[in-house]
Amino acid sequence: MMSQYWAQIRAVIRLEMKKTFLAKRGLWVYLLAFAPALMFGAHAFDVMRTRQYQHEVIAGHPVSRNLLDSIKPGMTMDEVQVKLGDPTSRRTVTTRRRTRTWLRYTDGESQYDFTFNDDELERISVHEIASLQEDKLIFATVFQFFFVRLAIFFGCVGIFMNLFRGELIDKSLHFYLLAPIRREVLLAGKYLAGLIATVVIFTTSTALQFWLLVLPYDSASVSQYMQNGGWQHLAAYLGVTALACLGYGSVFLAAGLFFRNPLIPAGIVLVWESANLFLPAALKKISVIFYLQSLCPIVAPPDRDMNPLLALLISSAEPTPAALAVAGLFAVTAVILFFGARKARTLEINYGTD
Amino acid sequence: MSVSGQEKTGPPPIEQSLVVFDNVSRFYGEVLGVNRVTLSIPPGITSLVGPNGSGKTTLMNLMTGLVRPTRGSIRILGVTPDDPEKLFRLLGYSTQFDSFPKGLTGSQFVYSFLRLFGTSHAECEKQAWKAIERVNLVDAANRKVAGYSKGMRQRIKLAQSIAHDPRVLVLDEPLNGLDPLVRAETIALFRELAAEGRHVIVSSHILHEVDMISDQVILLSNGYVVAEGKISGVRSEISEHPMQVLIRCNKPEALAARVFEQDSVVEARLHADKGGLLIKTRDADRFYRLLNQIALNGIEIESVAPADDNVNSVYEYLIGGEESTK
Numbered sequence: 001m002m003s004q005y006w007a008q009i010r011a012v013i014r015l016e017m018k019k020t021f022l023a024k025r026g027l028w029v030y031l032l033a034f035a036p037a038l039m040f041g042a043h044a045f046d047v048m049r050t051r052q053y054q055h056e057v058i059a060g061h062p063v064s065r066n067l068l069d070s071i072k073p074g075m076t077m078d079e080v081q082v083k084l085g086d087p088t089s090r091r092t093v094t095t096r097r098r099t100r101t102w103l104r105y106t107d108g109e110s111q112y113d114f115t116f117n118d119d120e121l122e123r124i125s126v127h128e129i130a131s132l133q134e135d136k137l138i139f140a141t142v143f144q145f146f147f148v149r150l151a152i153f154f155g156c157v158g159i160f161m162n163l164f165r166g167e168l169i170d171k172s173l174h175f176y177l178l179a180p181i182r183r184e185v186l187l188a189g190k191y192l193a194g195l196i197a198t199v200v201i202f203t204t205s206t207a208l209q210f211w212l213l214v215l216p217y218d219s220a221s222v223s224q225y226m227q228n229g230g231w232q233h234l235a236a237y238l239g240v241t242a243l244a245c246l247g248y249g250s251v252f253l254a255a256g257l258f259f260r261n262p263l264i265p266a267g268i269v270l271v272w273e274s275a276n277l278f279l280p281a282a283l284k285k286i287s288v289i290f291y292l293q294s295l296c297p298i299v300a301p302p303d304r305d306m307n308p309l310l311a312l313l314i315s316s317a318e319p320t321p322a323a324l325a326v327a328g329l330f331a332v333t334a335v336i337l338f339f340g341a342r343k344a345r346t347l348e349i350n351y352g353t354d
Numbered sequence: 355m356s357v358s359g360q361e362k363t364g365p366p367p368i369e370q371s372l373v374v375f376d377n378v379s380r381f382y383g384e385v386l387g388v389n390r391v392t393l394s395i396p397p398g399i400t401s402l403v404g405p406n407g408s409g410k411t412t413l414m415n416l417m418t419g420l421v422r423p424t425r426g427s428i429r430i431l432g433v434t435p436d437d438p439e440k441l442f443r444l445l446g447y448s449t450q451f452d453s454f455p456k457g458l459t460g461s462q463f464v465y466s467f468l469r470l471f472g473t474s475h476a477e478c479e480k481q482a483w484k485a486i487e488r489v490n491l492v493d494a495a496n497r498k499v500a501g502y503s504k505g506m507r508q509r510i511k512l513a514q515s516i517a518h519d520p521r522v523l524v525l526d527e528p529l530n531g532l533d534p535l536v537r538a539e540t541i542a543l544f545r546e547l548a549a550e551g552r553h554v555i556v557s558s559h560i561l562h563e564v565d566m567i568s569d570q571v572i573l574l575s576n577g578y579v580v581a582e583g584k585i586s587g588v589r590s591e592i593s594e595h596p597m598q599v600l601i602r603c604n605k606p607e608a609l610a611a612r613v614f615e616q617d618s619v620v621e622a623r624l625h626a627d628k629g630g631l632l633i634k635t636r637d638a639d640r641f642y643r644l645l646n647q648i649a650l651n652g653i654e655i656e657s658v659a660p661a662d663d664n665v666n667s668v669y670e671y672l673i674g675g676e677e678s679t680k
């Protein structure tokens with residue numbers, strides 16, 4: 001019996017595959033999915049170009065990082081220049097009372113600005129050309145606030161909502177309902193087809209984004225990061241991506257059975273998910289984002305320096321352990337699919353007027 | 355092959371060979387789809403005939419579980435339409451919907467939905483091509499359905515519904531849009547399928563189109579079964595019951611005189627306003643032909659309407675269908 005169901009599910013997936021991956025109206029799903037990759041690609045390109053420029057600069061003014069770090073406030077301009085040679089740039093401002101001078105050096109990774117008051121080194125500011133540390137936070141922010149909440153969310157609206165609704169509109173759903181297949185099995189097949197498509201599209205994008213994140217950095221610091229939690233981060237991001245498809249997929253598959261207009265459920269769910277932070281703890285758990293949030297490896301900065309007034313409204317978010325979060329998400333998905341299957345069982349063909 | 359045997363104990367054997375409607379009603383909100391339908395359909399060709407909106411499609415959708423009855427129960431060879439796993443190994447349905455899954459060729463379409471049975475690639479391939487051959491569409495089978503003509507779409511739907519070798523075939527207006535040659539071929543196919551002992555249930559809004567091939571006819575009107583049985587029986591049922599026609603015209607007396615020449619006209623009554631008359635006739639077919647001749651001879655006929663509904667209006671409608679096919 002199970003093997004029969006499985007064969008039927010595979011037949012449904014075969015029929016759905018083209019629609020989920022190559023829907024004519026589905027191009028925007030790809031744009032949405034790969035927009036962050038495009039952004040990180042542009043950033044990587046920019047960093048690499050700047051770095052190349054800096055390398056050309058230090059070819060003329062070779063300075064090592066050790067040497068740069070040996071400079072201490074209080075030194076004179078001459079002492080500095082003896083140690084480091086000519087700066088890559090120099091600026092002087094003379095007022096009635098004193099003369100200020102800035103000397104800029106670079107070792108190719110960071111930019112050092114030395115500020116002299118008259119002839120005495122007063123301040124050293126080091127500015128990394130690009131910082132993996134910083135970029136990781138940007139990545140975390142983009143991932144949580146754009147990729148999961150909007151890109152995957154609307155990608156699932158586009159793909160899963162259409163599994164039933166699209167065929168009701170095309171008036172071709174009856175072919176499925178006239179086959180010797182349980183409606184629950186049909187639902188499972190369609191859900192899996194949507195899941196395969198979204199997981200492939202969005203995890204590919206996540207992996208690509210991650211690769212572009214580390215691309216501009218030298219292999220030493222990349223492997224340093226990868227050995228120290230980097231792989232776990234990547235795995236977590238991929239996992240959250242897949243789980244987001246799983247959760248939002250079930251929501252919009254069911255929504256496609258209950259609603260004719262996709263904007264209504266999409267709007268309702270979007271508001272509900274966005275309000276999640278402010279909901280009482282019990283209600284928080286009836287959502288997808290709550291579990292995904294707890295699984296994200298790096299807490300995105302906006303959570304930390306949030307408006308204190310808003311922060312007050314947030315109910316105590318007891319940290320959920322990963323295993324529990326995954327189990328919770330599966331539970332929510334199962335409940336939604338259960339209601340979807342019940343609706344599918346009693347679904348009648350009513351395409352409106354012929 | 356794919357037809358599952360009748361297992362276990364079940365309803366009595368006679369039930370196992372009938373399509374049974376037991377006091378079935380279906381309302382769409384306030385709108386009546388069909389009402390109080392009780393039928394037992396044996397194997398052979400059965401035609402559901404009635405004008406637009408009379409409930410043919412509703413009956414077929416009820417038979418196949420696409421809609422559920424508001425009241426009553428249905429059994430297809432003993433199987434309830436609520437059990438698709440069993441039902442659709444017994445039954446194939448070619449719907450009235452003229453729409454298809456996107457991007458498939460004719461053969462891919464038939465093949466893909468056969469795979470839903472859970473059978474192997476080779477088996478499905480074989481069944482699909484056999485069905486396509488049966489509807490004579492081999493040449494076009496590798497083209498996209500989207501590029502098919504109406505007649506070809508009708509035939510590929512037919513192929514899809516017979517591919518798994520069902521014992522009951524439900525075909526909603528299968529002759530619609532076919533040219534005379536293909537129509538004859540398709541009718542021959544129905545006869546073949548019926549001769550193999552299957553149920554072939556077809557619908558049409560033109561009695562003339564199906565009466566010659568049907569083993570029995572079910573006449574529908576406004577959601578009710580108004581006549582049912584062998585075609586000869588249905589015909590006499592109609593003609594035994596005189597039909598009343600209201601005619602508005604400029605010279606009702608002259609018209610009355612003319613129509614009384616026909617012995618099937620049993621009564622003609624002038625309206626008080628001298629602007630029309632009511633006629634009772636046993637042979638509406640002949641009466642309408644006469645009326646057409648009269649209309650050519652200077653009497654201006656304003657309107658013709660059947661004076662009572664049910665059988666008469668259906669019959670009037672069906673005669674209209676005959677006229678139009680002449």
Ligand SMILES: Nc1ncnc2c1ncn2[C@@H]1O[C@H](COP(=O)(O)OP(=O)(O)OP(=O)(O)O)[C@@H](O)[C@H]1O
Binds near residue numbers: 404
């Ligand atoms: N989905 C629906 N919603 C509301 N009313 C419906 C629906 N489907 C059918 N009806 C109504 O039920 C009645 C029977 O319709 P049905 O489609 O069964 O007729 P039909 O005999 O198949 O007509 P046709 O010859 O036009 O195909 C009609 O009055 C129709 O308006």
Ligand SMILES: [Mg+2]
Binds near residue numbers: 410411412450526
């Ligand atoms: Mg119809």
